[in-house]
Amino acid sequence: MTTTPDRALTDDGVTAQTAQALRAAMQRLFAGKPQRTDGRLTKQNLWQEAGVSRATMNRAHTILAEWDAHVAEHGTATPGEARRDEEIQELKRKLADKTRENTLLQKRLDAAATAIAALHHDNTLLREELAARGGTVIPLHRPRGHDRQEV
Structure with missing residues (x-):
């Protein structure tokens, strides 16, 4: 399987566009300003807020590790x-x-x-x-x- 340059995977394990969408969704959820979900800090809301599939989110190991670290430190309560x-x-x-x-x-x-x-x-x-x-x-x-x- 070959990867085209615009679909190259980042260190996050997903494309740059997907990584950007997941990080932006994470920031919106952490700030309590969701656009597509109820704002609860759940992984389901993360992938829905980012507009990607759950499978795609699951491939973003680095981003999920950041998510897990933030939730472990701050809890799952929104602001x-x-x-x-x-x-x-x-x-x-x-x-x-x-x-x-x-x-x-x-x-x-x-x-x-x-x-x-x-x-x-x-x-x-x-x-x-x-x-x-x-x-x-x-x-x-x-x-x-x-x-x-x-x-």
Whole structure:
């Protein structure tokens, strides 16, 4: 089998045009700006984005090694997915903080309500006891001027 000069294979294992198409597709996918796919970082999207067959992509060993290295280092999340995931994590952290704060405030509120109920109960018993003895409730604070003798 002879190869014509315009179909010569590059070091990537495919023609220069195919290598260029695959690399351009890779860059679009990594940048989160796909033109022909949903943008997920999958090999299926790579060959579809490049407009080549899967078999042709599979012959581009160097390019596939670059793809695999990038995916291993950065994960398969697109930039948009990564931003979304970071935002979700931040919102989850804020929710957890607010939940802890709410729990603390609820505990304080429950303690205050219990104390108020106990004081109300004690006050009611003391008033009943005082009424049974025929006494009256004397205010702790008298209005100003009430203590002075008028001359």
